[in-house]
């Protein structure tokens with residue numbers, strides 16, 4: 001069982017930085033190199049400008065006519081430096097954006113591959129994992145370029161700073177030392193702010209997730225009916241705004257801290273430069289500094305301070321990016337949520353049957369047992385029906401057969417082999433399942449069926465045969481674009497033929513067709529396959545399914561007892577245990593819970609319709 005997501009992993013900052021740089025280099029080595037060279041040049045530009053300006057001023061002050069050519073040369077050199085310094089950052093921005101786009105492709109592919117590699121459902125059930133995934137997407141996409149940009153910024157600032165510190169030191173060692181020392185508190189406070197920023201982002205994760213949930217609920221088509229009927233729009237909006245206010249409170253607190261810290265630091269920096277300026281003016285007045293020296297001094301103090309600030313900003317940007325890049329690394333390196341042995345055992349075609357032996361299962365240690373010492377055999381070629389009240393554990397049983405979870409005790413055996421020895425993906429290719437909460441994909445009708453077996457994509461007769469068996473064929477043919485019609489209005493673009501909406505029962509037939517497309521599967525599982533169907537459709541589909549199932553291994557779950565009465569064996573599940581078991585006839589003869597349930601359904605049907613025949617359902621109706 002996997003634990004809850006914690007904020008930090010144990011990767012060191014250096015390793016994270018290296019990983020981010022490697023990711024950037026993989027996405028665009030040329031872009032990275034060009035940015036690096038560009039930063040050295042841009043870093044050297046202010047020093048060149050300051051020295052060239054000093055030389056121009058000193059030459060002009062000397063006022064010798066023969067020096068005019070020198071002045072022109074210096075001015076031309078100044079212009080060239082200015083042009084280079086202006087153009088290179090633009091080019092750098094373009095390269096950085098392009099690098100970002102390339103990194104994003106790699107990051108999305110790696111992140112979603114990592115999610116896909118999770119064999120079970122536990123990880124996706126952990127809300128903190130979703131927070132981490134969101135931060136991982138953001139930090140994976142921006143992190144490498146931020147780190148690289150910070151390294152470029154550090155290089156640029158380092159070059160500029162080196163030049164100015166030497167210049168300034170030649171003019172006044174004391175002031176140089178003061179300016180440099182004044183940068184230390186800036187560095188320390190920015191580091192602390194950076195850590196706090198990362199912690200706040202993690203802290204407000206659940207709040208922002210809830211705000212997003214309410215926002216999407218307010219525009220969700222399925223939710224719209226109840227929201228309007230119950231008039232809960234304002235209530236949901238209020239809750240969304242409450243969550244946003246909470247997250248704003250945290251962000252505001254952080255912003256205020258930033259304001260306080262940076263305001264104090266700006267004051268310190270202004271005091272230092274003001275003091276320096278006073279000293280330089282006094283020196284110039286007494287003739288110890290030339291006018292050129294004075295301008296050089298002013299430029300050097302301003303640039304040293306600015307560059308130190310830039311240096312700190314770059315370093316902090318890198319620190320912040322690395323702290324968040326931790327989330328990306330954690331996702332791409334997360335271990336599987338179910339143990340998968342290496343090498344796995346090949347899944348052979350089912351020859352004897354599937355067995356749940358002494359299975360105990362609960363969703364987590366602090367929740368009650370859902371299945372308790374369950375023993376169930378599904379022999380090859382037979383149909384086993386499972387019935388039971390709501391919450392008895394029927395769908396949970398299906399999830400264990402698909403190995404979405406492992407039982408805490410006992411095992412699920414495939415021809416006597418524990419399914420934990422198989423590759424879960426391979427095991428699942430041998431199963432056809434209609435889940436109780438099946439998916440309705442906003443895709444075309446044909447895609448909605450083909451998803452059941454992508455190898456059938458080009459085999460239209462096979463797809464139509466599956467639709468026919470599920471009783472969906474006629475309804476799909478009648479759609480505006482037949483099987484090509486998109487079963488959604490999400491992509492509606494003005495043309496009424498762009499999409500169509502199906503009824504709940506029609507969707508159920510499409511989901512059934514999807515499962516039936518897997519003709520070669522060894523086990524067919526139908527969890528409430530007909531709860532949304534009308535009586536005529538249910539009768540037709542069951543007759544067809546009965547013929548289709550003949551000789552196949554199947555597990556049928558239904559609240560409509562008429563739907564499973566012809567199963568080879570029926571088990572009654574209650575509170576995670578099998579309490580009755582036999583054929584329909586033996587169970588009726590035994591006069592237990594099954595017989596009572598059947599009689600209740602049959603009498604209800606007779607009372608309400610005055611007709612004998614299929615009993616009505618005890619299931620909750622599915623919302624369309």
Ligand SMILES: Nc1ncnc2c1ncn2[C@@H]1O[C@H](COP(=O)(O)OP(=O)(O)OP(=O)(O)O)[C@@H](O)[C@H]1O
Pocket residue numbers: 125363367370388389390391392393394395396397436
């Ligand atoms: N992912 C989950 N995490 C925690 N508890 C769960 C989860 N899924 C189901 N449960 C709990 O397990 C119990 C059994 O659920 P299950 O869906 O297996 O019942 P069921 O017999 O299929 O019920 P129904 O007839 O209503 O479909 C329920 O109490 C349910 O709340």
